[in-house]
Amino acid sequence: xxxxxxxxxxxxxxxxxxxxxxxxxxxxxxxxxxxxxxxxxxxxxxxxxxxxxxxxxxxxxxxxxxxxxxxxxxxxxxxxxxxxxxxxxxxxxxxxxxxxxxxxxxxxxxxxxxxxxxxxxxxxxxxxxxxxxxxxxxxxxxxxxxxxxxxxxxxxxxxxxxxxxxxxxxxxxxxxxxxxxxxxxxxxxxxxxxxxxxxxxxxxxxxxxxxxxxxxxxxxxxxxxxxxxxxxxxxxxxxxxxxxxxxxxxxxxxxxxxxxxxxxxxxxxxxxxxxxxxxxxxxxxxxxxxxxxxxxxxxxxxxxxxxxxxxxxxxxxxxxxxxxxxxxxxxxxxxxxxxxxxxxxxxxxxxxxxxxxxxxxxxxxxxxxxxxxxxxxxxxxx
Amino acid sequence: xxxxxxxxxxxxxxxxxxxxxxxxxxxxxxxxxxxxxxxxxxxxxxxxxxxxxxxxxxxxxxxxxxxxxxxxxxxxxxxxxxxxxxxxxxxxxxxxxxxxxxxxxxxxxxxxxxxxxxxxxxxxxxxxxxxxxxxxxxxxxxxxxxxxxxxxxxxxxxxxxxxxxxxxxxxxxxxxxxxxxxxxxxxxxxxxxxxxxxxxxxxxxxxxxxxxxxxxxxxxxxxxxxxxxxxxxxxxxxxxxxxxxxxxxxxxxxxxxxxxxxxxxxxxxxxxxxxxxxxxxxxxxxxxxxxxxxxxxxxxxxxxxxxxxxxxxxxxxxxxxxxxxxxxxxxxxxxxxxxxxxxxxxxxxxxxxxxxxxxxxxxxxxxxxxxxxxxxxxxxxx
Numbered sequence: 001x002x003x004x005x006x007x008x009x010x011x012x013x014x015x016x017x018x019x020x021x022x023x024x025x026x027x028x029x030x031x032x033x034x035x036x037x038x039x040x041x042x043x044x045x046x047x048x049x050x051x052x053x054x055x056x057x058x059x060x061x062x063x064x065x066x067x068x069x070x071x072x073x074x075x076x077x078x079x080x081x082x083x084x085x086x087x088x089x090x091x092x093x094x095x096x097x098x099x100x101x102x103x104x105x106x107x108x109x110x111x112x113x114x115x116x117x118x119x120x121x122x123x124x125x126x127x128x129x130x131x132x133x134x135x136x137x138x139x140x141x142x143x144x145x146x147x148x149x150x151x152x153x154x155x156x157x158x159x160x161x162x163x164x165x166x167x168x169x170x171x172x173x174x175x176x177x178x179x180x181x182x183x184x185x186x187x188x189x190x191x192x193x194x195x196x197x198x199x200x201x202x203x204x205x206x207x208x209x210x211x212x213x214x215x216x217x218x219x220x221x222x223x224x225x226x227x228x229x230x231x232x233x234x235x236x237x238x239x240x241x242x243x244x245x246x247x248x249x250x251x252x253x254x255x256x257x258x259x260x261x262x263x264x265x266x267x268x269x270x271x272x273x274x275x276x277x278x279x280x281x282x283x284x285x286x287x288x289x290x291x292x293x294x295x296x297x298x299x300x301x302x303x304x305x306x307x308x309x310x311x312x313x314x315x316x317x318x319x320x321x322x323x324x325x326x327x328x329x330x331x332x333x334x335x336x337x338x339x340x341x342x343x344x345x346x347x348x349x350x351x352x353x354x355x356x357x358x359x360x361x362x363x364x365x366x367x368x369x370x371x372x373x374x375x376x377x378x379x380x381x382x
Numbered sequence: 383x384x385x386x387x388x389x390x391x392x393x394x395x396x397x398x399x400x401x402x403x404x405x406x407x408x409x410x411x412x413x414x415x416x417x418x419x420x421x422x423x424x425x426x427x428x429x430x431x432x433x434x435x436x437x438x439x440x441x442x443x444x445x446x447x448x449x450x451x452x453x454x455x456x457x458x459x460x461x462x463x464x465x466x467x468x469x470x471x472x473x474x475x476x477x478x479x480x481x482x483x484x485x486x487x488x489x490x491x492x493x494x495x496x497x498x499x500x501x502x503x504x505x506x507x508x509x510x511x512x513x514x515x516x517x518x519x520x521x522x523x524x525x526x527x528x529x530x531x532x533x534x535x536x537x538x539x540x541x542x543x544x545x546x547x548x549x550x551x552x553x554x555x556x557x558x559x560x561x562x563x564x565x566x567x568x569x570x571x572x573x574x575x576x577x578x579x580x581x582x583x584x585x586x587x588x589x590x591x592x593x594x595x596x597x598x599x600x601x602x603x604x605x606x607x608x609x610x611x612x613x614x615x616x617x618x619x620x621x622x623x624x625x626x627x628x629x630x631x632x633x634x635x636x637x638x639x640x641x642x643x644x645x646x647x648x649x650x651x652x653x654x655x656x657x658x659x660x661x662x663x664x665x666x667x668x669x670x671x672x673x674x675x676x677x678x679x680x681x682x683x684x685x686x687x688x689x690x691x692x693x694x695x696x697x698x699x700x701x702x703x704x705x706x707x708x709x710x711x712x713x714x715x716x717x718x719x720x721x722x723x724x725x726x727x728x729x730x731x732x733x734x735x736x737x738x739x740x741x742x743x744x745x746x747x748x749x750x751x752x753x754x755x756x757x758x759x760x761x762x763x764x
Contacts, residue, residue: 001391005383013575048430048579048601055600059466080599084441193395195606197430217462218437219430223605224577 012228016221020046024227027234028200036175039202046222050187050199058085060210061119070122071099073310075129089312098135101142120153127160127277130322147181157185160277165251167275196226256330264341266348278326290321300339394610398603402428406609409616418557421584428604432569432581440467442592443501452504453481455692457511471694480517483524502535509542509659512704529563539567546658547633578608638712646723648730660708672703682721
């Protein structure tokens with residue numbers, strides 16, 4: 001920051017080009033090359049965080065009523081994007097190997113029989129937000145094949161790819177596809193800073209042209225100050241080491257969380273065991289509503305994201321929760337999980353006492369949270 | 383910047399609240415108070431430049447086919463916003479006292495007779511971009527009365543209000559209205575830096591709630607680094623002096639431009655004489671197309687914005703141009719205007735020679751550029 005102030009303050013405070021500085025694009029390429037991708041500079045646009053990349057892609061591609069497909073659960077920040085452009089959003093379930101591409105194929109087949117086709121398939125293939133699971137290489141290949149065969153665009157959102165704590169890196173969809181059908185979204189939020197709001201999209205020229213027009217109408221250009229800050233950072237040449245140190249820190253925090261969950265969560269709960277990223281996804285008994293549970297947890301000064309935020313219809317996922325292990329120390333994580341576990345166990349015991357004493361019927365079966373359910377957002381809802 | 387790095391680097395690099403930090407809102411209030419306004423903090427949202435404020439307001443309020451009214455010419459950056467939300471945009475002409483509010487009233491009356499009403503009226507009342515003219519106090523009062531009487535929202539976009547070089551300040555529409563029907567858009571781009579991308583909107587609670595939802599979906603939050611930078615700047619307490627020095631510099635540049643126009647532009651041209659802001663708007667003979675003229679001027683290494691960019695239909699304004707006097711020194715301005723004037727005079731002489739020698743008919747009369755012409759953007763155009 002001091003260098004910017006001394007050497008380039010005037011430029012750093014001026015407008016920049018809509019698509020971002022060439023130097024920023026070069027930094028983006030360097031980051032993507034670390035995962036085996038080599039996009040053309042002219043296919044890159046620098047955005048105000050990855051969130052804006054998502055928004056601009058949806059703005060470019062989605063007309064009201066268009067079909068969009070994403071994972072179940074999906075990134076909670078994608079839900080309002082799909083809703084605001086009035087997409088008919090279908091969510092495809094996941095297991096430990098990520099999105100069930102076989103069910104995606106069935107969905108596409110069913111849509112095709114109605115003469116319809118998704119505008120795009122949105123996926124966070126590595127260390128998914130919120131589920132923490134990773135799409136297997138075999139499924140990645142099938143997904144890219146499906147995209148080519150059916151001529152459907154895939155949005156690959158990859159904020160966490162470099163944050164792997166065990167196992168081998170999987171090829172990004174963009175690399176497998178070569179940039180024909182895969183539009184890539186990246187961000188510096190998880191490997192440098194979210195507060196500078198720097199992300200990017202990589203898309204083929206006809207889509208990129210529209211995204212750039214949208215970007216101009218939306219905020220003219222990405223902060224020059226932020227771009228200069230990022231360039232100074234990458235210019236120091238220590239960014240790989242920094243990510244290495246993040247991996248060490250986050251791995252130990254993940255381990256602390258998984259151990260604490262084993263110890264403090266009741267046996268009726270299950271959760272994912274992520275190989276990277278920031279999140280664990282826990283699934284609780286059907287009769288637990290995590291929005292209610294959050295209110296109780298907040299009284300104990302601990303928070304999580306209720307699972308319903310990861311579903312477009314807001315009715316599913318209510319017995320699940322997203323737990324973040326990147327933002328707190330291992331000790332804080334242990335204590336936080338202990339407190340949530342205590343509140344949760346209390347609820348479980350209360351329910352079991354009531355149902356066994358009074359022989360209450362089980363609550364009506366929810367739609368299985370893995371089902372593929374279309375949902376059309378109400379018109380104009382933000 | 384050094385202070386941020388030393389004292390609050392960790393916070394400056396983290397996410398911030400969607401609506402902006404309380405301290406940033408306090409700075410916004412301080413800036414607005416300098417023009418006589420006192421918004422409530424909860425009515426303020428900090429945005430990624432004023433451009434995002436405009437975009438979010440349109441996103442919140444406009445459904446396809448809705449009527450939007452703006453000035454003719456209007457801010458070129460507003461045109462793609464209105465088009466991307468598929469508004470039917472009507473442009474009301476201006477004179478030296480700004481928007482012809484009498485013609486606005488006629489338009490509203492005509493729309494009312496069809497059972498229609500504008501979603502909002504968009505105006506840059508002070509030192510308008512691109513025309514440089516300022517809405518008179520009498521017309522400001524009539525505009526606010528009209529808004530109350532017909533219950534129509536007005537978007538007041540005021541980037542240049544503090545950059546007045548002569549005459550007395552006019553009350554902002556927001557002040558006259560009290561925040562009932564006027565939504566206010568401000569920015570730090572012209573009084574601090576455009577490269578930090580900080581703007582804001584002030585709107586009543588029901589609208590603000592939707593704008594905040596849109597902001598969250600669009601880019602989560604405004605750059606924390608930029609907000610901290612702005613706060614350090616305002617914390618130094620010299621911002622009024624800095625604006626004072628900007629006024630001095632820009633006044634002399636404006637004077638240089640007006641003198642150079644008198645000297646170098648042919649008598650067939652007319653132009654506005656702004657009391658503030660950054661722009662002069664020149665109107666040339668009908669047979670001059672400023673897009674063609676720009677190509678010739680660029681060969682002389684000087685540029686301007688062709689007037690057609692300030693009209694939603696792209697057919698009008700082609701004989702006008704926006705000239706900026708803030709970004710170059712007085713000497714550069716004199717030389718730049720001289721070069722444009724030379725290219726222009728050549729075109730005028732050529733035309734007059736041809737028409738007098740060959741008695742060519744006058745080109746078909748354009749629609750008078752002051753007329754109120756509705757224009758519906760093609761569906762989905764960005």
